[in-house]
Amino acid sequence: MARSPDGESVITRAVRILDAFGPESTVLSLSEVSRRARLPLATTARLVKEMARHGLLDRDERRQVLIGTRMWELAERASPVKDLREAALQYMGDLHSVVGHSTQLGVLEGDEALFVERLTAPGSVVNVTRIAGRLPLNASSAGLVLLAHAPDELRERVLRGPLASYTPHTLSEEQVLRAELAEVRRRGFAFCPGHIHSDATGIAVPVRRDGRVVAAMGLVVPNDDTAWTFSRPLMLAGLSLSRALSGTGPTQAPARAAGG
């Protein structure tokens, strides 16, 4: 939408600039931003200046660029995720203290699972998720739950699209995945032994607000015979959280179907 050769709107470019930052790259030089965002340096400089003027970005004493506090404020003040996290945190805490393994909460964002909250157990099995981190829908237990209850259009798109694979156990074939999604819906939870890491089992249940699945709460436990036993407390916690979310809040946490 811009008069540039590649035809992009200012907002697209601004998002690309914000996207240049990540957990491993919180502080970037202007040219690093330019390279990561694939934008001409002059354009990057102008946009960064403008965004910094509004506090979306910040520049330290060395003129390095970082995400601004205002960005956090705008996102936090009115985000539906905030309600969800606050409501979920106590139930996640209870669950975490009972089962003693990593507990996490994921929502559907684009065509992936976005993890919005996590409680880690010291010395637990490997856990690749992190707050504000993403995992493919077909590979993670939370992703399977979200995918199983997603709008048809999104589910079909993901099923047809390329499916990520972490281990030999990852569900990366359409028919197998399709069958498992039906099983997840029937059984009420997703059970993923070794799907992401061979030593870990992911289990996840749907979290509903007024009947609609808005998130998935999950556990990461050791991949052994006892893994199944964690499904019952997890399901209970999921039902409790769903009950707490339903009926009261005017705000709906939407499961976005629209892609990029």
Place this chain on the structure above:
Amino acid sequence: MARSPDGESVITRAVRILDAFGPESTVLSLSEVSRRARLPLATTARLVKEMARHGLLDRDERRQVLIGTRMWELAERASPVKDLREAALQYMGDLHSVVGHSTQLGVLEGDEALFVERLTAPGSVVNVTRIAGRLPLNASSAGLVLLAHAPDELRERVLRGPLASYTPHTLSEEQVLRAELAEVRRRGFAFCPGHIHSDATGIAVPVRRDGRVVAAMGLVVPNDDTAWTFSRPLMLAGLSLSRALSGTGPTQAPARAAGG
């Protein structure tokens, strides 16, 4: 910077749209957004559509507009506030469990104190702060600490500017405020009995990263003779948190001086 009569860039308008949302207005109709952002309806519609395309905004089944999850992700993934909150939360928790009153963490953002974390005590005295909420620098205890250690340019601007007043005890005169800031620096904490609400006393200490004040940790306790006694545990918690923040992290949480 835009060709519109009022001369604003696209980014300015986008921020104005995001600013239309708040804790009391998380879900808005398009025309409400248009009115709050003071933008023509057609312009608002176009920008909202574009922003929703990138997940910065979302639209529910009734076409109502709300903040998108992507917004939260972009802010959370790389924000310096994230580090600060995560590091602070355990010390705040300890403090909270020892003193049994509301505990909060504020940073300097623009010309105000922005509260980024809070632990509330059930049945505690009134506490007007909320997460992602703001208070004037001269009125709140956290604000006084931040102002006392702010760059000269910012401090002088605030001192000269209009000073908010909540109660007769609010420091709303330049000379009184100036003297108190010196006292805050000397004494090491801010003590604000009845400055915001006559029943409550705010106390706050600086939180430093590598010597630089990056935040203020505060308590809200009853406004009585015992209030002073809370200053010592608070100072201790502040020193512990500062020590935990210093020396390790590569990221600096910048105290923005530039205004809007």
Place this chain on the structure above:
DNA sequence: TCTCCTCCTCCCGCTGAATGGAAGAGCCGT
């Protein structure tokens, strides 16, 4: 049922803000 109102989307011609190559200034290590 009809009217009135508000809500929203789409159309479309105008125009000046955004663009990005290039020039130049600064900084560092060799």
Place this chain on the structure above:
DNA sequence: ACGGCTCTTCCATTCAGCGGGAGGAGGAGA
């Protein structure tokens, strides 16, 4: 001193953004 990096500034070009207004959809009231 020099090559290689950084970043800022300049400026002619031009198309993305603009927003008034038409028109459709939906809901409340009569």
